[in-house]
Amino acid sequence: WRRTKIVTLSPRMLLVNNSGRDLSVRQDGSDAPNTFLRSGTRVAYHWPDASARANARRLRLRPDEYGWDWSGALDPATPGSTWLMLRNTVSHAHTRVRVESREEGATLHVVVRSAQNRPPPYRIHNLTTLHVEVQQQNAESGRPHDILPYRSFDYAWAEPLQPPVLVVKARVKADVRNDSTLLGRFRLDELRSYPPTRVKHPGRDVTTDVYVTVRADGPTRVLMITDGARAPGRGGALGRSGAWSSRVSRLRA
Template identity: 30%
Template sequence: MASLDARKESEQRKWSDPFVLDLAGTIGEIESDDYGANRKFSIGYSIRPAKGQYSRTKVITLTPRFMLINAMSSAIEVCHSSSKMMTPAVINMANTSGSVANSRTTSPVNPVVQLDAGAYADFHWTLRFAKTRTIRCRFAEFGWSWSGAVPLVESGEYAVRMRHESTRESKLVRVTLKLDSSCVCVYFREERTTAPPYRVENYSLETLRTHQHRVRRSEILLPHHSLDYAWDEPTEEHLLVVDMLPSAAGDNSRPMRIGSFDLDKIQRYPDALGGTLGIEISTDGPTRVLRFTDTRLRGKKLRQSILKLLMTWQR
């Protein structure tokens, strides 16, 4: 009976593809499926010559291909997901038994890695989303929704946005990927509030609604308010759609589309809404700023400046 169990267990595990050991200096990745655990294990390997009297020997080092590092002061959760759907279940990496950590479990199909502040853990894929190498993250406190999908590659940097479902609070998190030998280190850091990737400023008298192209999540921007912004879905098209909402109470007319904007392209747009709404994209240090202004106020300020200059000359 024991031999049958062992054979069944071995049949549920698949060997990785072979790799050549002759080439020193090689760095690569191999994968092995475990159908019983619904996991695709991703292993990094490096081949280097030994030192000294063992120089003719090659040293093969195996590491987790991906290592998650929480450099924030808050606990977070990370899951493997497709760009469209996910049904994660929480697994606390601090719990060596691998038991479910809290009541937010929805399915054992896609386990979640839970990282306390300053913690780290290796990361492997689920077979369900094996073709899509993306992750999502959220704060571990109740009420936070999942961020957009971030691709796991050898290097890169992404700013992701996490929202609280009840309070509508949102926070920006910087995800940085760095290759260290055969291991890709994935750092999660709090984004500096003084230098967000983007900012939308509404200096007009209109109420605006913004959302990423083909993404349902939207933000309402009141007159003379600003919004620190990052793409809700980093892997989707980087276009920000802006609509003007009806200003009168009880007005059931449809929102008016102002335009779709590439926030990385610095330019001034033609005035909109009959010439009353000025639109420009500029820079503020590392931040790209999409600014809406009331051209009537612009003209008023210009007249005030001219009048002040004339009064100075008369003196």
């Protein structure tokens, strides 16, 4: 046996589906058929278009059910965890998954897990009478997410490879998007307060001052959108001690 050599062949990439639902996976920019990944299974994955540069090989995924849009592109070769927001364009349902990439020997394991029962990376609270719409800057897919007055929305980036900047607009009427007022472009990992933006009510001599603040709530970064009466630290309802936490608890309920 001294002259025997053992050659072990291992796949370069192994996709593992621990999300609790069947998935479809495809290479970004390729017309090759999708790879089906049943819940609880794993499959060796080979790039259909091997001619693409190694640093330009990206994956997209979606639940293998009617109406779900493709996720943003992600780089499986980058170690660590990536949050993805997935959206159904028919039912308007949302779900979040975490994609973990790790090296085990010669194989890159790409594990997809459901993140619905974990604290989200971001949460947006709309504590105004206005309708708020949010969308990642330069996101290629999907419409803006609408947040009704006095509602909250758990958020993750739609396009993890695009700049982590959230574009936030507000409008008085739910069905009139062309009257939206830009509140700003925000980096949700920067904890700070922003100057107010004045939103004009169409057809009326009425305006609303809207304040935006980014806070930390454990592992979650919270974007608070408030009007003048509830602006944190300005003598409003959210400025008093304990009022912010109780208001947010009622909002989540």
